[in-house]
Amino acid sequence: MPYVSLSTLRHLIMKTFLLLLFFLVALALKPEGINGDERIIGAISDCNARVGKEERVAMDMAVQDFNMQHNQTFLMLRLKCSKRKPLQSALAARHLINKNKVEVILGPRSWEEASTVSEVSENYDVPILSFADSSPPWAAERWPFLIQAAAGTHIQMKAVANIIQSWGWRRANVIYEDTDSAANGISPYLYGALQAVDVEISNLRPLPSFADSSFLHKELENLKKEQCRVFVVHTSLELARRVFGMAKEKKMMEKEYVWITTDSITSLVHSMNFSLISSMQGVVGVRNSFLETGPHFNNFSTRFYGIFGRKYPEEKHHEPGIFALQAYDAVWTVGLAMNEGTKSNGRQLLESILKTDFDGLSGNIQFTGQKLEPTTRFQIINIIGKHYRELGFWTENLGFSYTIDHGGYNLSMESLGDVNWPGLGGRSSAPRGWDRSTIENPLRIGVPNGSITNKFVKVDYDSSTGKYIFSGFSIDVFNETARHLKYSLQYEFVPFGGNYNDLVKKVQSKEFDAAVGDIAIISNRCEYVEFTHAHTETGLVMVVPILWHSSRALLFVKPFTTAMWFLTFFINVFNGFVVWSIERNYCSELRGPILNQIGTLLWLAFATLFSLHGEKLHSNLSRMATVVWLFVALVITQSYTASLSSMLTVQNLEPKITNIETLKSNNALIGYSHMSFVREYLEGPLGFKSSNIRNFTSTDEYAQALRSGAIAAAFLEAPVAKLFVAKYCKSFTIAGPTFLVGGYGFAFPRGSLLLPDIDEALLNVRENGVLKDLEQSLIASEQCVDIQSDNETASLSPQNFFVLFIITGVTSSASLLIYYFRAKDRYENSRARYKGIWIATIMVLKKLGHRRNKFSRKVSDVADENPGNSPDNSHSQSQV
Structure with a gap:
C-alpha cells in the first residue's frame, strides 16, 4: 500500500467534506415538487490553469445563487477538464451529452477547443456557449448552435495602436501564440489598427504554445538584433511567463525597450506571482475593463475570495478577474433561458438564450448575431514594483481618460501621466522605441559623385590621407540636422558614382543606410525609399538667354x-x-x-x-x-x-523664349542634366521629343550651349537654376511657369525608424534659422562671371x-x-x-655822356677865368 502523508490525507478529507456539504445544501435548497425541472449544465475548462480555476468557482457560485433565487428551475453543473487540448475537449463534450444528458455546454475558452466541441454538439442540437473572445465571421453559419458568450476583445488592438501612436513610435514587433485563437486576434485586427495610425509591423513572430528555452532564446536573439524596440505580446499567461523570463535574461527589459501586453495576459495580472512580476517591470498592459463597484460585485468578490482561497490554497492571490465574471454571467444566461419554460429541444433553448438581456457582472449581456457585443473600453495598467498601477482607461472613438466615466478624454496616452518604462523608472519621456547600439558599424550614407554643380555636393579625394572629403550645401544641412538630434548619431559618407535612381535602389536594398545629396523627391523613387522633408526649394524651371537691359x-x-x-x-x-x-x-x-x-x-x-x-x-x-x-x-x-x-x-524686351509651347512649335533643342530625373519628365508630362533633348554634365556646358544657340532652353531643378542664374547673372533668366516636382531630400529605407527623428531635427534646423543662413551662404558663394555679357559687348x-x-x-x-x-x-x-x-x-x-662831360669841363674853365661875372656867366651857361 503506497504511503500517504498526513497533510494529503487531511486535504482529501477536507475536499470530501466540502463536496458532501455542498450536496446537502443543494438538496436542502431544492424546492419540493420540481423534480421534473432539474436542468443539467455541462462545462469544459482547463482545471489546472488559473483561468479554469476561476471559472469553476464562479460557475458553482452562479448555480448556487440562481437556485436560491428561482423555484421553477433547479440547475446542476457537470464539469469536465480539457487541459486545453481540442481532442480531449471533444471527448468531454460527447461524454457530457451522452452520459450526463446536459442541455447546454459552457466553454471552452480557446477557439480550437470551441470548434471541436461545436462539431460534436451539432449532432445533438446542444447549444455551446464558448468563452473564446474571438471567432471567424463564418463560425455562426458553420455551427448554428455556437454562441460567443464572452465579449470580443479585438477592439483592444486599437488601444494598442493608439498607445504606440501616442509616443511617436513608427514600427512594432508582434509576438503571438501560434494558435487559431491568437491568429484571429492578431490578424486582421492588430494589423489594421496599426496601419490606421501609420505604424508598421517590423516582425511578426508566432511562438508555439510548447516553445522551449532554446527556441525562445533564438527568436528573442534575432529580435534583439533588429532596430525596433517596441514589442506587442499576445499569448497565454503560461507562454508569457517563459517569454518575459527569457527577455529579462537577455537584457531586453532595460532602457529603450517597450513591451505592451494584451488582455489575454494583462487580465490575469492580479494572479501573477512575484517571479513573473519582477521579469515584467515597466510593461504597459491593456485589459478588459469592468465595474469593480456596487453591492452586487462587492458581494460576489467577497464570497469568491473566501471560496477560491479555500478551494485552491496553493494560489497566492484570490481576487476574481474578468474570466470569473464571464463564467458567472454565462450560467445566469442559461438559467434565465431555462427558467422561461419546461424542458424543450435544443433549438428552442438556443432561441431563448439569444433573447437574454440583463446587466451582469462583466457588463450587459445581450446577443447580436450569436455574439455578445464587443468590449469598447479597456483599462491601461503599468506593471511596477510588486504589483501594478492603474494608469487610466481607453474607450473606442474617445481616447484615453483617467476615470471610467465619460469625461476628460484625450487622444494621446501622455495625458495619463508618467509611465514607468523598462529600465527608466519614473522618467516622463518615453523611450525612442528603436536603437542602433547592436550595430557595430556607423550608418553608411551614399553620396552622389556626379552632381551637375559642386555647390550642393562636392566629393574630393585627399591623396595624403587616402580619404574622401565631402562638402556642399546638402552635406552641410545633413550635418546640422544630425547635430540637432536628441542623441548622437554615428555615420560616414560613401561616394557613389552611378545615377541617382541607382543610388536610391542601393538604399532600398540596404547597401546604404541612407543617401544624402541633391536627390530630387519624385514619385517613382518613393516606391523604393522614404524621403525626409525637402531641404531646398521645389520645382522644375526653364532657363533661357536674354538681352540684358x-x-x-x-x-x-x-x-x-x-x-x-x-x-x-x-x-x-x-x-x-x-x-x-x-x-x-x-x-x-x-x-x-x-x-x-x-x-x-x-x-x-x-x-x-x-x-x-x-x-x-x-x-x-x-x-x-x-x-x-x-x-x-x-x-x-x-x-x-x-x-x-x-x-x-x-x-x-522679354526673354527669347517664354513658354514650352514655343519650344515645341519651333522644334527647338533643349538641355537637361544627365544625372537627374528631368529627361523622363520632359518626355512624359511635358511631351518633348526624345530627339530634341540633349544632356549636359556641368553648368558651364549649359551656358556655352545657350550662348551659341546649340539649345534654346535648359530645364533645371529650381535650386540648381537659382545658382545658375546667379552665376550667369547678365546672360540668362528663368522663364515660364514652375513645374511642381519635389525638392531635394534625404533618402532612407522604407519604414526606417530614424526617419521621424531626422524630420523633426530638420524642422528644428529650418525654424531656428540655420537652414536660411546656409541658403544665403550658398547664393553668396556664387559670383557672377559675366564680365563680357551682351550689354557690355554692345558698349563702345x-x-x-x-x-x-x-x-x-x-x-x-x-x-x-x-x-x-x-x-x-x-x-x-x-x-x-x-x-x-x-x-x-x-x-x-x-x-652822349662823354660829350656832356667834356663840355662841362670847358665851361668850368671859362668860369674860372671870369670870376666877377658869375651871374652873367650863369645865364650864358644855361643858354648853352
Missing part, C-alpha cells in the same frame, strides 16, 4: 565703357589745351588770371565737341587740330546716339575708335609741337634783335 537712371553712360569715357574726357581736355596754347597769343581773352584761363581752357575743350568754331581761330595749327578732333567728335557723338537709342529700344570701347583717337592725338600733338618750335625760333630772333638795339642804345648813351 536695365532701368537704372545711369543708363545714359552705358553706350560707352568706363575706359571710353575716360579717354574721351582726356582727349577733350588735351585738345582744349592745344587750342588754348596756340590761340592765347592772338586773343587777349585767353589771357588773364589763372582761374579764368582754366575755365576758358575747359570751355574750349568741350565746346568743340558740339559746335564748329573754326572761323574764330587765328592759327592754322589750332585750326588743323580742331578740324581733326571735330571729325572724331562727330563720329563719337553719332555712335553714342546710335548705341543709346539701341539700348532704349530693348528696354521692354576705345578699341572701337582706336585709329581715330590716334589720328586726333597725333594731329593735336603735332600742332602743339610745331607751335612750340616756331615760338622758340621767334623768341630767339627777337632776343637777338633786342640785344643789338640795346647794345647800340648803350653805346649812344655812353657817347
Whole structure:
C-alpha cells in the first residue's frame, strides 16, 4: 500500500467534506415538487490553469445563487477538464451529452477547443456557449448552435495602436501564440489598427504554445538584433511567463525597450506571482475593463475570495478577474433561458438564450448575431514594483481618460501621466522605441559623385590621407540636422558614382543606410525609399538667354565703357589745351588770371565737341587740330546716339523664349542634366521629343550651349537654376511657369525608424534659422562671371575708335609741337634783335655822356677865368 502523508490525507478529507456539504445544501435548497425541472449544465475548462480555476468557482457560485433565487428551475453543473487540448475537449463534450444528458455546454475558452466541441454538439442540437473572445465571421453559419458568450476583445488592438501612436513610435514587433485563437486576434485586427495610425509591423513572430528555452532564446536573439524596440505580446499567461523570463535574461527589459501586453495576459495580472512580476517591470498592459463597484460585485468578490482561497490554497492571490465574471454571467444566461419554460429541444433553448438581456457582472449581456457585443473600453495598467498601477482607461472613438466615466478624454496616452518604462523608472519621456547600439558599424550614407554643380555636393579625394572629403550645401544641412538630434548619431559618407535612381535602389536594398545629396523627391523613387522633408526649394524651371537691359537712371553712360569715357574726357581736355596754347597769343581773352584761363581752357575743350568754331581761330595749327578732333567728335557723338537709342529700344524686351509651347512649335533643342530625373519628365508630362533633348554634365556646358544657340532652353531643378542664374547673372533668366516636382531630400529605407527623428531635427534646423543662413551662404558663394555679357559687348570701347583717337592725338600733338618750335625760333630772333638795339642804345648813351662831360669841363674853365661875372656867366651857361 503506497504511503500517504498526513497533510494529503487531511486535504482529501477536507475536499470530501466540502463536496458532501455542498450536496446537502443543494438538496436542502431544492424546492419540493420540481423534480421534473432539474436542468443539467455541462462545462469544459482547463482545471489546472488559473483561468479554469476561476471559472469553476464562479460557475458553482452562479448555480448556487440562481437556485436560491428561482423555484421553477433547479440547475446542476457537470464539469469536465480539457487541459486545453481540442481532442480531449471533444471527448468531454460527447461524454457530457451522452452520459450526463446536459442541455447546454459552457466553454471552452480557446477557439480550437470551441470548434471541436461545436462539431460534436451539432449532432445533438446542444447549444455551446464558448468563452473564446474571438471567432471567424463564418463560425455562426458553420455551427448554428455556437454562441460567443464572452465579449470580443479585438477592439483592444486599437488601444494598442493608439498607445504606440501616442509616443511617436513608427514600427512594432508582434509576438503571438501560434494558435487559431491568437491568429484571429492578431490578424486582421492588430494589423489594421496599426496601419490606421501609420505604424508598421517590423516582425511578426508566432511562438508555439510548447516553445522551449532554446527556441525562445533564438527568436528573442534575432529580435534583439533588429532596430525596433517596441514589442506587442499576445499569448497565454503560461507562454508569457517563459517569454518575459527569457527577455529579462537577455537584457531586453532595460532602457529603450517597450513591451505592451494584451488582455489575454494583462487580465490575469492580479494572479501573477512575484517571479513573473519582477521579469515584467515597466510593461504597459491593456485589459478588459469592468465595474469593480456596487453591492452586487462587492458581494460576489467577497464570497469568491473566501471560496477560491479555500478551494485552491496553493494560489497566492484570490481576487476574481474578468474570466470569473464571464463564467458567472454565462450560467445566469442559461438559467434565465431555462427558467422561461419546461424542458424543450435544443433549438428552442438556443432561441431563448439569444433573447437574454440583463446587466451582469462583466457588463450587459445581450446577443447580436450569436455574439455578445464587443468590449469598447479597456483599462491601461503599468506593471511596477510588486504589483501594478492603474494608469487610466481607453474607450473606442474617445481616447484615453483617467476615470471610467465619460469625461476628460484625450487622444494621446501622455495625458495619463508618467509611465514607468523598462529600465527608466519614473522618467516622463518615453523611450525612442528603436536603437542602433547592436550595430557595430556607423550608418553608411551614399553620396552622389556626379552632381551637375559642386555647390550642393562636392566629393574630393585627399591623396595624403587616402580619404574622401565631402562638402556642399546638402552635406552641410545633413550635418546640422544630425547635430540637432536628441542623441548622437554615428555615420560616414560613401561616394557613389552611378545615377541617382541607382543610388536610391542601393538604399532600398540596404547597401546604404541612407543617401544624402541633391536627390530630387519624385514619385517613382518613393516606391523604393522614404524621403525626409525637402531641404531646398521645389520645382522644375526653364532657363533661357536674354538681352540684358536695365532701368537704372545711369543708363545714359552705358553706350560707352568706363575706359571710353575716360579717354574721351582726356582727349577733350588735351585738345582744349592745344587750342588754348596756340590761340592765347592772338586773343587777349585767353589771357588773364589763372582761374579764368582754366575755365576758358575747359570751355574750349568741350565746346568743340558740339559746335564748329573754326572761323574764330587765328592759327592754322589750332585750326588743323580742331578740324581733326571735330571729325572724331562727330563720329563719337553719332555712335553714342546710335548705341543709346539701341539700348532704349530693348528696354521692354522679354526673354527669347517664354513658354514650352514655343519650344515645341519651333522644334527647338533643349538641355537637361544627365544625372537627374528631368529627361523622363520632359518626355512624359511635358511631351518633348526624345530627339530634341540633349544632356549636359556641368553648368558651364549649359551656358556655352545657350550662348551659341546649340539649345534654346535648359530645364533645371529650381535650386540648381537659382545658382545658375546667379552665376550667369547678365546672360540668362528663368522663364515660364514652375513645374511642381519635389525638392531635394534625404533618402532612407522604407519604414526606417530614424526617419521621424531626422524630420523633426530638420524642422528644428529650418525654424531656428540655420537652414536660411546656409541658403544665403550658398547664393553668396556664387559670383557672377559675366564680365563680357551682351550689354557690355554692345558698349563702345576705345578699341572701337582706336585709329581715330590716334589720328586726333597725333594731329593735336603735332600742332602743339610745331607751335612750340616756331615760338622758340621767334623768341630767339627777337632776343637777338633786342640785344643789338640795346647794345647800340648803350653805346649812344655812353657817347652822349662823354660829350656832356667834356663840355662841362670847358665851361668850368671859362668860369674860372671870369670870376666877377658869375651871374652873367650863369645865364650864358644855361643858354648853352
